[in-house]
Amino acid sequence: MQRQNWQNWRHVFKLDPDRILTDEALEAVCLSGSDAIMVGGSSGVTYDNTVDLLSRIRQYELPCVLEVSALEAVVPGFDLYLIPMVLNTGQSDWLIGQHARAVERFGYMIPWDMLVPEGYIVLNPDSTVARITSADTRLEAAQAAAYAEVADKLLRLPIVYVEYSGTFGDLELVADVRRSLGEARLFYGGGIADAESARRAAAVSDTIVVGNAVYTDLDRALETVKAVQERRMINEEV
Numbered sequence: 001m002q003r004q005n006w007q008n009w010r011h012v013f014k015l016d017p018d019r020i021l022t023d024e025a026l027e028a029v030c031l032s033g034s035d036a037i038m039v040g041g042s043s044g045v046t047y048d049n050t051v052d053l054l055s056r057i058r059q060y061e062l063p064c065v066l067e068v069s070a071l072e073a074v075v076p077g078f079d080l081y082l083i084p085m086v087l088n089t090g091q092s093d094w095l096i097g098q099h100a101r102a103v104e105r106f107g108y109m110i111p112w113d114m115l116v117p118e119g120y121i122v123l124n125p126d127s128t129v130a131r132i133t134s135a136d137t138r139l140e141a142a143q144a145a146a147y148a149e150v151a152d153k154l155l156r157l158p159i160v161y162v163e164y165s166g167t168f169g170d171l172e173l174v175a176d177v178r179r180s181l182g183e184a185r186l187f188y189g190g191g192i193a194d195a196e197s198a199r200r201a202a203a204v205s206d207t208i209v210v211g212n213a214v215y216t217d218l219d220r221a222l223e224t225v226k227a228v229q230e231r232r233m234i235n236e237e238v
């Protein structure tokens with residue numbers, strides 16, 4: 001069980017149970033040297049397609065965590081469960097309402113030490129996640145940093161996730177968010193498609209998340225792992 005290690009992750013691939021990935025592609029992803037696989041998506045995620053993807057990933061040794069986006073698709077057998085809470089949503093359901101219903105439903109079955117909450121700041125207005133959660137994506141850097149500070153210092157969430165799903169984000173904003181954090185780790189996701197974008201995003205965050213590129217240009221997606229590892233080696237030498 002690898003559940004304690006998430007704080008050291010520098011690179012994660014996010015795989016969507018609702019999208020098709022060949023066995024060869026999955027093998028390349030799982031043997032790439034990435035720190036973990038996160039299973040998740042904001043739509044079309046079901047119990048069956050999540051079980052299917054988990055069982056395929058389990059042929060490999062790397063940690064596999066579920067980012068819960070739908071109550072009916074919570075599947076046992078993952079190493080950890082990441083629980084998104086959208087900080088800049090217009091509807092409290094996506095901040096805490098669905099969570100309360102999950103607790104009503106799963107009750108005493110919840111292994112709390114396997115759950116890690118993530119404070120999401122959703123910033124691409126054209127993403128499915130922004131539409132579903134009615135996120136206020138027009139935040140200035142100072143506003144995003146303030147949300148992050150609340151998450152870190154007041155709510156004490158261990159992860160702040162700057163989510164630009166589908167597009168490469170404003171890295172100056174991301175850097176401002178990072179400066180506002182104390183204990184929380186900063187996850188960045190959105191539009192990382194090659195070594196260069198991975199390097200740039202990794203310079204202003206703790207963990208980078210690569211999703212779409214796996215499905216659109218796998219070879220370049222795989223280069224993102226090496227880019228982050230090179231950076232890690234340089235940091236360890238300094």
Ligand SMILES: CC(C)=CCC/C(C)=C/CC/C(C)=C/CC/C(C)=C/CC/C(C)=C/CC/C(C)=C/CC/C(C)=C/COP(=O)(O)OP(=O)(O)O
Nearest residue numbers: 041042069070071076081084094098099102127128129165
């Ligand atoms: C025994 C055992 C294992 C029991 C299970 C214990 C457990 C884990 C219980 C659940 C506890 C709990 C509190 C659950 C929360 C339930 C829930 C549904 C919360 C809401 C989460 C939320 C805010 C979802 C909104 C969407 C979101 C933020 C999804 C994250 C993934 C994401 C952003 C994907 C990218 O999406 P998109 O922009 O759409 O990109 P694609 O179009 O490419 O997909």
Ligand SMILES: O=P(O)(O)OC[C@@H](O)CO
Nearest residue numbers: 165166189190191211212
């Ligand atoms: O799909 P991309 O744009 O790589 O984004 C990754 C991840 O942050 C999505 O939740």
Ligand SMILES: [Mg+2]
Nearest residue numbers: 016041042043
């Ligand atoms: Mg999806």
